[in-house]
Amino acid sequence: MAKIYAIANQKGGVGKSTTAQSLAAGLYDLGKKVLLIDLDPQSNLSVLCGATTDDKDSNVVTMLEILVGEQPLSAGIQNKDKYDIIPASMFLASIDGRLTDPISKPFKLQETLKGKVNKYDVVIIDTPPALGTITANAIIAADEVIMPAQADILSLQGVSQLYNTIETARGYCNKKLKVTGILLTRYNERTRLSKDLTLMFENAAAQMSSKVFKNKIRDNTAVKEAQAKGEDIFTYDNKCNAAKDYRALINEIFVEEVK
């Protein structure tokens, strides 16, 4: 059975999409079959992964048509070298109006994935920078949530707001939902502030019975260079700091944890 991870933090620019792609590419090197699902109307992950999006081809099937029930999940899957991906749509932002039944709204993704992703080892859902219907769908469909955050106070605030949503999901409909951990991204270990904030994130994580991942992702211009070239971080430069950090993180989550 595929394990489903949501990558979430309603703060923008904290490395959610970068992390989603890097996890998928790194898991490929471990022989794992991964499905990426892009739920952000900005479609950053789709573009990073070289998927066809609806602004290039209006006939392409995206998560919008799938969530509103016009198309099956299988119709949206695009095969890339290292993983499969279903793109987002710029019109996903209007999903609230398209899903008219108020009770079933946040359950659409869960319903769609049920029994349909068994051929994958891991499903990774990228979410938008907001705590609305789309993120609710991701959190209800997920087994675990990974929270990328930058070592700044607004990111910390994002984490605690997201945690309230997770607690609600646990209380009402997803009892077993786990917070895998908080991932510090764009990290600069040399600054005093980073150290102080890391302690604050560790306190926040402890309150959620979770942790800050031991492996943090350093700030590294190779990330932007890889993205500009349309490559994942391992293809671009397998030895750069970000590739090393993401590889160590994948080991921490997917190898050490399951022992």
Ligand SMILES: Nc1ncnc2c1ncn2[C@@H]1O[C@H](COP(=O)(O)OP(=O)(O)O)[C@@H](O)[C@H]1O
């Ligand atoms: N480790 C890193 N080092 C340097 N830049 C990074 C790193 N991780 C992400 N970025 C950059 O930060 C920006 C935001 O990242 P992104 O993954 O799009 O965040 P989000 O999906 O949370 O909005 C992007 O321009 C990306 O290239």
Ligand SMILES: [Mg+2]
């Ligand atoms: Mg993003």
